[in-house]
Amino acid sequence: MAEFETVHPLGDLDQLLADHAHHGEGAPGVQLSIRTQAACVQLFSRKGRHEDVAKALKLNASPGVASASKSHTALPLSPGQWMVTSNQSADRLAAKLQAKIKDMGYVSQQGDARVCFRIAGPSARDLMARGCRLDLDESRVGTGFCAQTNMAQVGVLLHQISDEPAYDLYVYAGFARSFFHWLSHTAAQFGYRIDKL
Amino acid sequence: MHQIDCPWCGTRDEAEFQYQGDATVQRPKPDADEETFFRYVYARENPKGWHVEWWHHVAGCRQWIKVVRNTLTHEIDSTGGPQSKLTKPDEKGGTKS
Ligand SMILES: [Zn+2]
Numbered sequence: 001m002a003e004f005e006t007v008h009p010l011g012d013l014d015q016l017l018a019d020h021a022h023h024g025e026g027a028p029g030v031q032l033s034i035r036t037q038a039a040c041v042q043l044f045s046r047k048g049r050h051e052d053v054a055k056a057l058k059l060n061a062s063p064g065v066a067s068a069s070k071s072h073t074a075l076p077l078s079p080g081q082w083m084v085t086s087n088q089s090a091d092r093l094a095a096k097l098q099a100k101i102k103d104m105g106y107v108s109q110q111g112d113a114r115v116c117f118r119i120a121g122p123s124a125r126d127l128m129a130r131g132c133r134l135d136l137d138e139s140r141v142g143t144g145f146c147a148q149t150n151m152a153q154v155g156v157l158l159h160q161i162s163d164e165p166a167y168d169l170y171v172y173a174g175f176a177r178s179f180f181h182w183l184s185h186t187a188a189q190f191g192y193r194i195d196k197l
Numbered sequence: 198m199h200q201i202d203c204p205w206c207g208t209r210d211e212a213e214f215q216y217q218g219d220a221t222v223q224r225p226k227p228d229a230d231e232e233t234f235f236r237y238v239y240a241r242e243n244p245k246g247w248h249v250e251w252w253h254h255v256a257g258c259r260q261w262i263k264v265v266r267n268t269l270t271h272e273i274d275s276t277g278g279p280q281s282k283l284t285k286p287d288e289k290g291g292t293k294s
Contacts, residue, residue: 078260
């Protein structure tokens, strides 16, 4: 059987960061961090088992609000579907979730399929306003807010991780390079630093 | 630009949705004749006024929703899930547009 070399759209991230590590003088307005192997697992419940799955894993099932435990964070995607993210390995997380929900649903490991872009710093909200159609004003949403939407014509799963504010954006790996270009270009006006997450 | 009320996600920009056509079309019985199936697949009304239609929230929750929209004024009267029985304002006894 032929051997295939796996190619990641941000496979040359080290070189990319060397070329774009920072922009602007003085303290950066935006701190960007990138993780290419985002530890995330998509969780689907079987028909009619939405509430059972939510109960078994103590997940919030209503839209727009993440639920966090010590080991993982669950972002509701649609009725009976969540993206579960974690600091541990995606494989271990997937196995653990499947064991807990038994035949109520199933999991799909998304570690290779998503790239996580973290946006922080004093101008984080202003940067988001350049590309995100959702109202992210602090009077409307805070830590734990999550939503799927489009930014720069790329589908993103948005999660506000702190009131600072800071945001994690999960982007399909295939669009990550295009998204990186938009992000670095748009962040230039605020001054930025980029590193690995 | 429309703002569409997704029953799950809340009010979102039209750019997150894809139009998917007339939501009142019913699939014919399997033994229906060819002409009936032809009309089911290809023939659509092109109304000026209220229209019950499918929109796919492709950049959000990925669910299909029903939207009652006025093709003339772009006003949206109501939205709901696939099971919702939505009525056009001019069928509720209101004024015809
Ligand atoms: Zn939706």
